[in-house]
Amino acid sequence: xxxxxxxxxxxxxxxxxxxxxxxxxxxxxxxxxxxxxxxxxxxxxxxxxxxxxxxxxxxxxxxxxxxxxxxxxxxxxxxxxxxxxxxxxxxxxxxxxxxxxxxxxxxxxxxxxxxxxxxxxxxxxxxxxxxxxxxxxxxxxxxxxxxxxxxxxxxxxxxxxxxxxxxxxxxxxxxxxxxxxxxxxxxxxxxxxxxxxxxxxxxxxxxxxxxxxxxxxxxxxxxxxxxxxxxxxxxxxxxxxxxxxxxxxxxxxxxxxxxxxxxxxxxxxxxxxxxxxxxxxxx
Amino acid sequence: xxxxxxxxxxxxxxxxxxxxxxxxxxxxxxxxxxxxxxxxxxxxxxxxxxxxxxxxxxxxxxxxxxxxxxxxxxxxxxxxxxxxxxxxxxxxxxxxxxxxxxxxxxxxxxxxxxxxxxxxxxxxxxxxxxxxxxxxxxxxxxxxxxxxxxxxxxxxxxxxxxxxxxxxxxxxxxxxxxxxxxxxxxxxxxxxxxxxxxxxxxxxxxxxxxxxxxxxxxxxxxxxxxxxxxxxxxxxxxxxxxxxxxxxxxxxxxxxxxxxxxxxxxxxxxxxxxxxxxxxxxxxxxxxxxxxxxxxxxxxxxxxxxxxxx
Amino acid sequence: xxxxxxxxxxxxxxxxxxxxxxxxxxxxxxxxxxxxxxxxxxxxxxxxxxxxxxxxxxxxxxxxxxxxxxxxxxxxxxxxxxxxxxxxxxxxxxxxxxxxxxxxxxxxxxxxxxxxxxxxxxxxxxxxxxxxxxxxxxxxxxxxxxxxxxxxxxxxxxxxxxxxxxxxxxxxxxxxxxxxxxxxxxxxxxxxxxxxxxxxxxxxxxxxxxxxxxxxxxxxxxxxxxxxxxxxxxxxxxxxxxxxxxxxxxxxxxxxxxxxxxxxxxxxxxxxxxxxxxxxxxxxxxxxxxxxxxxxxxxxxxxxxxxxxxxxxxxxxxxxxxxxxxxxxxxxxxxxxxxxxxxxxxxxxxxxxxxxxxxxxxxx
Numbered sequence: 001x002x003x004x005x006x007x008x009x010x011x012x013x014x015x016x017x018x019x020x021x022x023x024x025x026x027x028x029x030x031x032x033x034x035x036x037x038x039x040x041x042x043x044x045x046x047x048x049x050x051x052x053x054x055x056x057x058x059x060x061x062x063x064x065x066x067x068x069x070x071x072x073x074x075x076x077x078x079x080x081x082x083x084x085x086x087x088x089x090x091x092x093x094x095x096x097x098x099x100x101x102x103x104x105x106x107x108x109x110x111x112x113x114x115x116x117x118x119x120x121x122x123x124x125x126x127x128x129x130x131x132x133x134x135x136x137x138x139x140x141x142x143x144x145x146x147x148x149x150x151x152x153x154x155x156x157x158x159x160x161x162x163x164x165x166x167x168x169x170x171x172x173x174x175x176x177x178x179x180x181x182x183x184x185x186x187x188x189x190x191x192x193x194x195x196x197x198x199x200x201x202x203x204x205x206x207x208x209x210x211x212x213x214x215x216x217x218x219x220x221x222x223x224x225x226x227x228x229x230x231x232x233x234x235x236x237x238x239x240x241x242x243x244x245x246x247x248x249x250x251x252x253x254x255x256x257x258x259x260x261x262x263x264x265x266x267x268x269x270x271x272x273x274x275x276x277x278x279x280x281x282x283x
Numbered sequence: 284x285x286x287x288x289x290x291x292x293x294x295x296x297x298x299x300x301x302x303x304x305x306x307x308x309x310x311x312x313x314x315x316x317x318x319x320x321x322x323x324x325x326x327x328x329x330x331x332x333x334x335x336x337x338x339x340x341x342x343x344x345x346x347x348x349x350x351x352x353x354x355x356x357x358x359x360x361x362x363x364x365x366x367x368x369x370x371x372x373x374x375x376x377x378x379x380x381x382x383x384x385x386x387x388x389x390x391x392x393x394x395x396x397x398x399x400x401x402x403x404x405x406x407x408x409x410x411x412x413x414x415x416x417x418x419x420x421x422x423x424x425x426x427x428x429x430x431x432x433x434x435x436x437x438x439x440x441x442x443x444x445x446x447x448x449x450x451x452x453x454x455x456x457x458x459x460x461x462x463x464x465x466x467x468x469x470x471x472x473x474x475x476x477x478x479x480x481x482x483x484x485x486x487x488x489x490x491x492x493x494x495x496x497x498x499x500x501x502x503x504x505x506x507x508x509x510x511x512x513x514x515x516x517x518x519x520x521x522x523x524x525x526x527x528x529x530x531x532x533x534x535x536x537x538x539x540x541x542x543x544x545x546x547x548x549x550x551x552x553x554x555x556x557x558x559x560x561x562x563x564x565x566x567x568x569x570x571x572x573x574x575x576x577x578x579x580x581x582x583x584x585x586x587x588x589x590x591x592x593x
Numbered sequence: 594x595x596x597x598x599x600x601x602x603x604x605x606x607x608x609x610x611x612x613x614x615x616x617x618x619x620x621x622x623x624x625x626x627x628x629x630x631x632x633x634x635x636x637x638x639x640x641x642x643x644x645x646x647x648x649x650x651x652x653x654x655x656x657x658x659x660x661x662x663x664x665x666x667x668x669x670x671x672x673x674x675x676x677x678x679x680x681x682x683x684x685x686x687x688x689x690x691x692x693x694x695x696x697x698x699x700x701x702x703x704x705x706x707x708x709x710x711x712x713x714x715x716x717x718x719x720x721x722x723x724x725x726x727x728x729x730x731x732x733x734x735x736x737x738x739x740x741x742x743x744x745x746x747x748x749x750x751x752x753x754x755x756x757x758x759x760x761x762x763x764x765x766x767x768x769x770x771x772x773x774x775x776x777x778x779x780x781x782x783x784x785x786x787x788x789x790x791x792x793x794x795x796x797x798x799x800x801x802x803x804x805x806x807x808x809x810x811x812x813x814x815x816x817x818x819x820x821x822x823x824x825x826x827x828x829x830x831x832x833x834x835x836x837x838x839x840x841x842x843x844x845x846x847x848x849x850x851x852x853x854x855x856x857x858x859x860x861x862x863x864x865x866x867x868x869x870x871x872x873x874x875x876x877x878x879x880x881x882x883x884x885x886x887x888x889x890x891x892x893x894x895x896x897x898x899x900x901x902x903x904x905x906x907x908x909x910x911x912x913x914x915x916x917x918x919x920x921x922x923x924x925x926x927x928x929x930x931x932x933x934x935x936x937x938x939x940x941x942x943x944x945x946x947x948x949x950x951x952x953x954x955x956x957x
Contacts (some may be wrong), residue, residue, distance in 0.1 A: 017393050020386075021404070024411050024471065027422040030433065034425060045430050094322060097315035107309040113316060120327045122580055124528030126549030127569045130556045131333035132326065154326045157319055174678035177645050180665040181672045181749075182692030182739070185303065186311050192691075196682045215415045217531045218549070222557060233417035237535065248425055255418035266413050270406045273413075277472070278479030306664040 031259075034252035035063055042249055063249035064257070073254060075228050076235040081261060083145050083231060084213035087152035091209050094153060095160025096202060100190055102161065103168040104176065114165075121158035125218050133222045147223040148231070152213050159212070159280065160205040166279050167201030168194065204276025207269040214262045232258035338567040344560035355567035364543050364551065365568070369575075371458070372547045376526045379465040380519060386466065387473025387518075392503075394474065395481045405475065412471040420535040423464050427451050427536070454544030457537050461545050464532050473518055480514030481507070516587045520580065527576055548572045595656035595746040595779060596621045597642060602651035604637050604803075611637045613803035614651070624773050624780045626794035628787055629826070634803040635783045636751060642781060643749050644668050655746055666695070671740035672749040675756055677732045679724040679739075685711075686720040689739045703742075710738040713772070730761045741776070748780040754789065766792055787827050791815070799823045821953040824876050824946055830910060832946070833882070833920040835875045839868045845892075848875050848947070852916030853895035858942040864956040865947055873956070876946035879910065882922035882938050889939035899934045911936065 034042065036059040067073050101107075102114050136147045171194060179189035195202070220231045227239060236254040240247050266273060305311045338355055342348030359365045394405065411419060426434055427450035438444045450460045484507060492502045530549040533539060539546035539554060546554075548568060556565020597619040604612035612634040619625050627635040640646040642653055644665035652661050660668050671692070680688050686707055693703045711717045714734040724732055733753060740748055754762045770793055773780060784790055790797045791811040799806040799814065799822070806826075807819040818824035824832045837848035839857070846857040846865055855875065857865050865873070885894045897913035897920065904926065911922045913936065922938055930936060947956040 013393060013396070016389070017404075020390050020393070020470075021407070024408055024467065027419055027426065027467070028410060028414070030426055031419070031422040034422075043431065090322075094319040098319040101312040101315040105308045105312045105315075107312040110312070113320075117319070117323070120323050122524055122576065123327055123331060124524065124549075124572070124576075126528045126530050126552065127572055128327065128330045128334060130552065130562055130566045130569060131330040131337055133557075134337075134562075135326075135330055135333065150322070151326050153322050157322065161319070172676060172678065174674045174676055175680065177643075177665075178672065178674060178678040178739075179680070179691070180645075181643060181668075181670060182743070183666045183695035184691075185306060185664070185666060186308075187305055188695065193680055197680075211413050217415075217417050217534075218553070222553075233415050233531075236421070237417060248431075251421055252425065255421050258418050259414040262413060262415065263410070266409075267406070270402075270409075273409070274405070274475060274479075278476055301667075303664055303667075 028259075031252050031256045034248060035256045036060060037249070038062065039249060063253040066247070066250045067253045067257070070250070071235065071239045071254075072227055073232075073235065073257070076230055076232045077258070077261065079145060079229065080214060080231040080233075080258075083148045083152070084210050086145075086149045087156060087213045088206055088209040090149065091153040091156035091160050092202060092206055094157045095205060095209075096164050096195070096198075098157065098161040099164025100168055100194065103165040104173070104190075104194070117158050117161055120154065121162075125155060125216070129218050129222050132219070136223050142223055143225050143229050145229070148216075148220055151219055151223075152216060155216075156209045156212060160209055163205045163208070163276055163280050164198065164201055167198050167204075171197055200272065200275070201279070203269060204272040204279065207265065207273045208276045210265055211262055211273070334566045334570055337563050338570050340563050342563045344562060348563055351563075355564050356571070358564070359567060359571060364546065365571075367543050368546045368548055368551045368568070371545060372527060373575075375458070375462060375465070375529075375547065376523060378462050379469065379526055380523055382462075382466045383469040383473045383522060384515070384519060386470050388477055390470060390474035391477035391481055394478050405478075409471045409475060411468045416468060416531040417535055419468070420464060420532050423460075423467075424451070424536055427460055451537055452541055454541055457541055457545045461532055461536055464536065465526060465529065468532070469522055469526070472522065476514060476518045477511065480511050484510045513587070516583060520583045520587070523579055523583070524576065527579070528572065596654075597747055597779060597781065598654040599638070599642070600652050600654070602638065602641060602653060603649045604634070604641060604646060605649040611803055612641070615800075615803075615805055616651075617798060617805065617808065619779060619781065621779055622777045624782065624793060624795045625798060626782045626784060626790040626796075627798045627800055628784055628790035629800035629806075630785060632802075633800040635798075635800045638800075639749055639751055639781060639783045642747070643670060643672055669746045670749055671743045671745040671747075672751065673733075673736045673740050673753045675752040677724075677736040677756075679732055679735055681724055684721050684723055685716065685727070685735050685738075688724070688735055689742050692739065692743045706742040706744075707738075710741040713741065713775070714738050729757055730765065733757065733765060737772070741772075744778075746779065748778050750780065750782040750784075752784050753782075754784070755786075762789075769793060788829065791827070797827075799826055801826075817955070817957070818946065819955055821874055821876070821948040821955075824948070824955070828878055830879045830921045830923070832876045832878045834948075835877075835915070835918055835920070836872055837875045838872050839865060839870065841869050847892075848873070850916050852897065852918075854892075855895065855940060855945070856890075856892035856942070857947070858945055860943075861945065861947060861956065868947075868949070868956065872950050874948040874950060874953070876948060877940045878944065879921040879923040881941040881944035882920070882924070883941070884922075884924050884928060885937040885939040893940045893942050894937055895940075896935055896937050899930055899932055899936055901932060902928075902930050913938070 033054070033056060037056045038058050038060045039062070041056055041058065098117065102110055132151065133142075136142045136151070141147045141150070175193055175197070176186075176189045179193045180186065184192060215233075217233050220234045221237075224230050224234060227235065230238065232254070236251065236258060240251045240254060305314065337348070339350060339352060340348030341351045341354070390408070394401070426432060429447055429449050429452060432448070432450065434450070435444070435448055438448065449456060451457050488506050488510075489502050492506055497505070528549055529547060530553065533545050533547055533550045534553070537545045539550045548571065552565045552568040555561045555568060599615055599617040599619075602612060602615050603610070615634070615638055617625075627638060629635050637646060641648050642655075644660065644663060648661050652659050654660065655668060655670070680691065683691065689707045689710060690703050693706060698706075707720070708717070711720055714737055716731060716734050716738060719727060719731060719735070724735065727735065736753070754765050757765060766789060782789075782793060794811060796808060797811050797814055798808045801822050807814060807823045809817075814823060814827045818827060821834065825834065835850060835853065837850045837853070837855070840847050840849050846862055846869065848855045848857060883889070895915060897915035899911055899913055900919065901912040903910040903912070906926060908923050909926050909928055909930070911924055911930065913920050913922060948954065949956060
């Protein structure tokens with residue numbers, strides 16, 4: 001609470017908040033501006049007299065055109081979307097079932113399995129990517145979307161499980177008990193009664209998993225090699241840089257356009273995303 | 284309706300006692316956990332074991348390896364680059380976590396009031412965390428570019444510098460730069476999580492303290508902070524794990540340079556394992572991450588356990 | 594409908610023996626109430642009949658079938674929960690139809706049954722609504738309706754009225770009694786409220802610490818409690834207990850302590866005789882204590898000091914103190930009395946109870 005004079009509100013609240021917003025959002029602004037700035041302006045050293053960073057009077061679509069003509073950017077978008085959606089679906093199914101089993105069923109290894117899943121969350125991708133790349137190659141799914149669709153769930157499932165456990169725990173057990181007395185098997189009670197009630201949790205887990213898949217890099221970098229197979233982050237990194245030369249215009253265009261699908265998906269589910277993120281922390 | 288009401292089953296049917304294996308909790312649990320266990324077993328447990336085996340051989344790309352015992356790890360102990368990597372990663376994790384916590388907390392406190400456009404603000408603030416890190420890091424790289432940096436321009440115009448700041452070319456500045464980008468990405472996560480924690484603290488407590496005469500600072504220290512501790516510890520735990528294993532920011536900004544000043548475990552492992560094809564050595568470096576990470580995680584888990592018991 | 598037979602049933606949790614050998618024969622059409630404080634095992638027993646808890650030992654039969662290993666869905670029972678357990682994402686209609694859908698009834702039959710039940714319970718107008726749009730009482734009716742449509746063999750009730758406010762509770766009690774008269778289905782009802790038990794049950798089972806204390810018709814429990822626990826549990830305000838010693842004097846037996854000297858009535862003399870020289874419990878209900886007048890013999894009177902006089906309009910509840918023990922007497926509302934006054938009270942000798950000091954069993 002900041003009581004008192006208006007100046008206090010400005011100093012202790014409005015200005016710091018504005019500062020944070022600028023700090024957090026400026027790089028995106030920069031991304032947008034650079035995408036539409038013509039090369040001439042773009043490659044103007046900061047020392048030059050007419051460096052006008054924050055605006056351009058000559059917006060151009062050249063970089064975007066370059067992006068679509070000289071690279072298979074649309075393919076990358078499609079790949080990433082496919083992989084993210086498929087991994088999300090797989091992880092949700094596994095996570096929802098696992099979360100239900102661990103939170104609503106009593107069985108001997110419940111505690112240890114729960115811990116096991118937690119431990120796998122602690123094993124970062126950067127630890128496994130070398131042996132995994134060998135395994136992927138051995139199963140002959142290297143350089144295909146399957147290499148990612150099957151491996152992304154490894155870091156998505158623990159999170160989804162965790163999240164769903166929290167949501168399931170909040171559902172009173174009487175609902176299932178009543179359903180079972182009404183004539184439903186345990187499985188049917190889960191599918192017809194518990195899952196519909198847990199839909200907000202499923203949406204939260206889903207949007208979180210979706211954004212995490214889109215964000216993954218090292219597996220995609222190591223498992224995919226041909227340009228048509230690449231995801232957006234990998235494609236942008238590898239195809240828009242030739243040796244030491246960075247094609248900054250198309251690069252920023254790629255970064256911008258590559259971020260838009262996630263941003264759009266996120267914007268539809270902000271509340272769910274936030275409750276998912278905070279739920280996993282509080283749980 | 285009379286007391287002899289119609290049957291409890293559809294006309295023409297009778298209850299049949301069937302074998303219902305999935306009614307037993309342990310059977311159902313097994314079935315539900317099967318897909319997860321399969322996936323995690325195949326793609327985490329198995330590779331982890333393979334990684335362990337790999338690290339005790341001298342496998343290179345295309346060349347089958349032979350058992351060499353702990354040679355790879357011994358080599359790491361005397362490798363000056365590896366020493367830098369350990370120091371870099373620990374320093375990087377430590378500094379970023381401290382600042383992410385501090386700034387995140389500040390932002391959470393700012394957001395913990397009602398104001399117009401609060402929902403919008405909250406949504407926009409998460410963008411650095413949502414947008415793929417590689418893509419947004421490129422924007423930073425462009426902002427750091429020695430010749431074209433907008434940051435240099437701003438600092439110059441404000442009179443803070445007179446010559447170019449080599450953000451990514453100078454070893455100390457490069458470390459500074461990757462720290463800044465990591466903080467930039469992580470603050471939203473801390474802020475929103477801590478905000479949720481703050482919102483569970485009843486405002487009555489702060490008001491009672493205010494009536495008792497406590498200053499805002501005291502109120503925070505004695506009431507808010509202790510109640511926030513459980514959430515804080517979990518957030519810090521997640522963040523530490525992720526930061527310690529960070530790859531994307533360094534890969535895009537510096538690739539580990541200049542002169543290995545920003546190499547982390549993951550980037551060095553990548554460089555050796557995938558870049559130069561020394562698979563076993565790369566695996567060894569990745570695995571070296573594990574003991575240190577486990578120690579940090581255990582320490583935090585114990586602390587969390589203590590906090591919760593209290 | 595069917596009978597329910599609970600035979601020597603035990604429930605053992607890891608470190609806690611919740612139900613310690615409960616046996617009960619429930620007749621077809623009977624409305625039986627399990628009553629007792631929290632933790633006495635009544636809910637656990639109910640849940641074992643339902644199939645929600647496994648049976649550690651003993652067996653349960655519904656009708657002629659041993660149901661120990663049958664899952665709830667195969668037991669042909671219906672249950673009404675304390676928190677109603679309505680499916681929040683479904684309409685009232687769908688809530689009630691769910692059980693029938695699970696058993697694959699056809700749509701016309703489902704519709705008929707749901708609407709009939711809705712008529713009985715007066716919730717026809719709410720069929721399309723969702724639970725969150727209903728009041729507590731309406732939700733309870735939907736929960737009842739959901740149970741009724743199934744035409745089960747047994748109804749199980751787990752403290753269904755505890756979440757309702759006092760006035761609604763009284764109303765629903767009456768409705769439940771009418772419903773049972775109409776449907777006649779065997780019912781097992783669990784509550785901690787002895788008023789509900791007395792008013793609803795054909796028979797009442799008092800439980801305490803995992804064991805049955807007494808089974809009987811409500812009046813039987815009230816007039817002839819089998820032990821001190823049942824005597825103190827049934828009836829409100831609770832029965833008064835006083836520690837007394839039995840002495841033989843002038844050919845009669847008296848129960849004596851520092852504050853009173855009460856003659857043991859004729860019909861109890863034989864049962865109390867073996868206790869001469871021992872300490873036993875004397876029990877008398879507040880409604881059986883009267884302000885003494887000339888019609889009362891001295892052998893049933895004693896004096897006490899008034900602590901508090903609670904004027905209820907229909908009666909006065911006198912909290913008195915006698916020989917260091919507190920007692921409650923229910924006396925006429927016209928009595929002029931204040932805290933600190935001494936009153937002389939008389940016990941109705943026909944309503945005296947005595948209980949063994951060690952076993953707490955009634956001496957009769």
